[in-house]
Amino acid sequence: MKILVLFYSSYGHVKRMADAVVEGVKQVEGAEVILRRIPETLPETVLEKMGALEMQKSFKDIPVVELSDLENADAIIFGTPTRFGNMTGQMKQFLDSTGGLWAKGALIGKVASVFTSTGTQHGGQESTILSTHIPLLHHGMIIVGLPYSFQGQSRIDEITGCSPYGASTIAGGEGERLPSTNELEGAKFLGNHVATITSKLTR
Template identity: 55%
Template sequence: MAGVLVLYYSSYGHIETMANAMAAGVREAGAAVAVKRVPELVPAAVAAEAGYRVDQPAPVATVAELPDYDAIIIGTPTRYGTVAAQMKNFLDQTGGLFADNKLVGKVGSAFTSTGSQHGGHATTIQSVHTVMLHLGMVIVGLPYTFTGLSRMDEISGGSPFGASTVADGENHAVRQPSANELDAARFQGRHVARIAQVLAAGRVAEAT
């Protein structure tokens, strides 16, 4: 059974919700999944004043455990069209894994949230992909076989780069991930898991 890590950072809960939907899709495909988050960098008093969701139940991940998984799906909100500092700080600590080729051949995928329709859905995910490619990972996106990407009857995140959700930049509690956006996350989770299972089976065959 392939093992998948859904690794995320979430300030207000949108990415947390998407991460859990992503994990549900992984389970539907028959793979094992762990949902973990990266450490918060913002001081506790500042986070409380800003209304951050600080009581998230997901355990905090360590860089050392990343090679234990066959696939890693990274979720991060956008910050000016790129990765949030909390996630970038975590990824910047993978130098040892890079030097030892520990993540080469692993499946990598990503998802995001933005404060507006055009706030960096693609660029944020692509910035995660850049890191993954440097680490030698095999990139998996969200194919158009998920027909929700082509919907025109509602505002929705999502692109061939990966699932995403549109949060209200002025009042984060107003808009939570929609049914279509959550469907996209589940689809992506299933898609990643199935590819990870095939690749993992190939590695086992090579080793025997």
């Protein structure tokens, strides 16, 4: 059973969440987790002005995804920051390149889930995940969210991400806030939950 964790991260917040998702997947017996990154489309000069170049360089040891990675996986967990309440252009461009997989129905019946990071509490936590579901549904994938059995999403004692739609974190307007313990636990729960459901389906 292969679980692909596929992410794009500008400043490292989504990468930290991806690591927690990977940890959750590994808790499920028989699950092989594969971590891949979405290719960067911005030139280094722009990334440098954004203050994201050094973080992008730190991801170089993680292989860039290939379409065959999606086809060979039993489940795919997508991680993307938000851009104006939607997925990043990098993630959208990659998904737009999967038309060949769609044409042959290669992803039909595979499990899919999404996690995200936003700058503010109401900056697209839910809309980013829900809008990312749309192309996955067109691919015929089975969408899995974050159930309320992860009780951390019901907390009101702190500002926190995570919703029934998926795991999420709040980065702060300047990216100064790292994922909290609760948000990382939500991401870990999501990885475990997706792998558990995939295990039942692949049987």
